[in-house]
Amino acid sequence: MTRILVVTHKPLASLTNGHDLRVWHLCRELARRHELYLLTVNLGSTDESGESLAGLSEVFKKMAETPKFPAHRPSLKRHFRRNDSDYFSLSYPDHFSTVTKAIAGFCEENSIDHMIVFCLVLAEFVRPFSSDKKILFDLIDSEVLTLTRQIQFFPPWPAQLRTRLDARLMLARRARAEACLPVWFNHVTTVNDADSDTVCRLSGRTANVSTVPNGVSPDLADTFDSNARVAKRRGVAFWGNLAFKPNSDAVRFFYQHVYRPYLAPAGIEWCVVGKDAESWLLEEAKRDDGIRLTGFVDDICSVLAEYPIMVNPMRIGSGLKNKVLEAFAMGLAVVSTGVGIEALGMAREGVDYMRADEPEKIAAAIKLLVEDEGLRYSMIQSARKVMLEHYTWGKVARDMDALLGSV
Numbered sequence: 001m002t003r004i005l006v007v008t009h010k011p012l013a014s015l016t017n018g019h020d021l022r023v024w025h026l027c028r029e030l031a032r033r034h035e036l037y038l039l040t041v042n043l044g045s046t047d048e049s050g051e052s053l054a055g056l057s058e059v060f061k062k063m064a065e066t067p068k069f070p071a072h073r074p075s076l077k078r079h080f081r082r083n084d085s086d087y088f089s090l091s092y093p094d095h096f097s098t099v100t101k102a103i104a105g106f107c108e109e110n111s112i113d114h115m116i117v118f119c120l121v122l123a124e125f126v127r128p129f130s131s132d133k134k135i136l137f138d139l140i141d142s143e144v145l146t147l148t149r150q151i152q153f154f155p156p157w158p159a160q161l162r163t164r165l166d167a168r169l170m171l172a173r174r175a176r177a178e179a180c181l182p183v184w185f186n187h188v189t190t191v192n193d194a195d196s197d198t199v200c201r202l203s204g205r206t207a208n209v210s211t212v213p214n215g216v217s218p219d220l221a222d223t224f225d226s227n228a229r230v231a232k233r234r235g236v237a238f239w240g241n242l243a244f245k246p247n248s249d250a251v252r253f254f255y256q257h258v259y260r261p262y263l264a265p266a267g268i269e270w271c272v273v274g275k276d277a278e279s280w281l282l283e284e285a286k287r288d289d290g291i292r293l294t295g296f297v298d299d300i301c302s303v304l305a306e307y308p309i310m311v312n313p314m315r316i317g318s319g320l321k322n323k324v325l326e327a328f329a330m331g332l333a334v335v336s337t338g339v340g341i342e343a344l345g346m347a348r349e350g351v352d353y354m355r356a357d358e359p360e361k362i363a364a365a366i367k368l369l370v371e372d373e374g375l376r377y378s379m380i381q382s383a384r385k386v387m388l389e390h391y392t393w394g395k396v397a398r399d400m401d402a403l404l405g406s407v
Contacts, residue, residue, distance in 0.1 A: 002034045002404070005112040006060070007103070009043050009121050012053045015217070016241070016296075018322060022140060022191070022214055023118055024053055029397030030116075030404075031059045038062070039106055041099055041125055043088075044069035062110060066102045070095050084170075084177040085124040099125055107133070114404065120177055123184065130184050134407045136400075137185040138212075141319030142195035143174050144202065149316040149339070150245065179203045186407035189400070191320040192343035198318075212400050213343055214320045215393035220301070220329040235269030235292075236366055237307040237332065239300060239323055243276035246317030250340075251281060254313040254362075255291075262363030264290050268370060273303055301330060308376055309333045309369050313362060314340035328352075328387040333376045335365045346390040352383040 006027055008019075015021045027036055038060040056063060074091035081090055089096045103125065106112070115135045117126050120143055126135060151167050154160055179202035181188045189212045190196045196211045203209075238254070240247040251272060259270050268290070272281070275296040285291040297303055304310075310327035312334065320343035327334050334341070334353040341353060349355045354369065356362040369376045389395075 002114050003037065003110060003112050004030070004034050004114045004116060004404070005037045005039055005107060005110070007039050007041060007115060007117045007122055007126060009041050009119050011040055011051075011065075012038075012056065013051045015053070018319070019119065019140065020053070021217075021322065022138075024059075025215060025217070025393040026116075026397055026400055028055075028059050029393055030401060033401060034404075036060050037106070037110055037112065038064070039103065040065045041103075041122060042066045042069045043121065064102075064106060066099045067095075081173065082176060083180070084120070084173040085127070085180060087124070089124055096125070100128055103129065114407075116404070117185075120174070120181075123177060123181060127184050130186075134404075135185040136187045136189065136404055136407060137181055138189045139178065139181060139195065139199065140191055141317075142178060142190060142192075142198040143318075144171065144178050145195055145198045145318040146246075146316065147171050147174065149318070153249070153316060175202055182208050187403050189403065192318060193345060194342050195318050210403055212396060212403070213391060214322055214325065215391050215396040216325045216329045216387055217393070220326060232306040233269055233271075233308075234267065234370060235271055235290075235307055236263070236309040236311045236335070236370075237271040237273065237304055238311055238313075239273035239304070239326075241276065242272070242274045242278065242281075246314055247274070248278060249316055250313045251278075253315055254311065255281070255284065257359035258311075258313065258362050258366075259291075262360065263366065264288070266367060268366065271303070271307060273297060273300060300326075304330055304332060307332060309335060309366055311362070311366060312336035312340035319343065324353075325387060325391055328383040328391070331380050331384070333369045333379045334383065335362060335369065337362075344386075344391070347383065347386050352379060352386050354379070 008023055012020045012024055036059060042065055070092055078087055078091040081087060113133055115133050117135060118138045120139055154164055178199055182203045182205040187208045188199055189210050191213050193211050196209050200206045200209050242248055269292060271292040273294045277293055285293045294303055310332040312321055312324055314321060314337055321340050324334055324341060324344060336353055336355060337357045338355055341355060347353055354365040356365045
């Protein structure tokens, strides 16, 4: 049984967070085959709740945190970095040294020779161990790809000049950081082929870069039968953290270009589930009975059971949109843009979901699925089969385990 140190940059606190969801489910499955240890690198997280997921002690043999993040201002040297993987060593050199010593001590104390490290921000902290440890680095999402797509939707020059310049500088620094990952570590994984392709392009390496997607939470499986039948409402649903930039962009785009000109006149309702809705959406929902805002709900299945269709109008971002897998599991037909569905390579366009990128095509797909119950039911059934075959956490973790065995 291999002893594996899992390194994260934040406590595992909530499965509504994409990072925590991936780390938790992968580790819970890998713990069936290996002995797992958890080390959280304290980087001054804004999460002060102190909460943690239940059952961590059943997955991890031992858990620890690095010393508290310093309160003093970062060094001005950080401004001269070319590579984002030099940020902490330049900004907080003493803390950087303390953290690397803590990692070394934890590894020695527990006889660790394998690591799984999550997220780009930790690359510089674990690089010193790449010569004597087997390290699988899970980038999850390519920050370079996310930022590149976001820049495409900036207003034309010279509007937002400062924002544009800052984004370009950030992009260059993060590109250098992601290019280093396959060079420094034994294997690099992402959740999406587009993210993996970005890392390969930046680094010039392909042999040790792989895609390991997310899976569906087991507790969603029982919701399928109730959702796959006739829906109670004539409408579409979208859900997610509405403060997350790709989600807020998708909501605004859908409202302005799809719901208002096409769906509202057709009497098709739009339900948005999630916290932190922007003020403009709150005001529109007050004026329009066709927009239903629920805020955050503990039991999302009870809300989504009323809707036949999930719409995923993402234009920016990268990685894997977990909401699509959740829709597959809960029995909602999916209409998505290409960006919103790109991570699910095993799902088939026109069979398991409908793809549409232009507003009028998104609206047409939604109207078709609202009216054609037979088509909708067939698509729902097909999508569920794909999900069960390729996108369960058990299947995903076995793929990750095979990569661990190969490093």
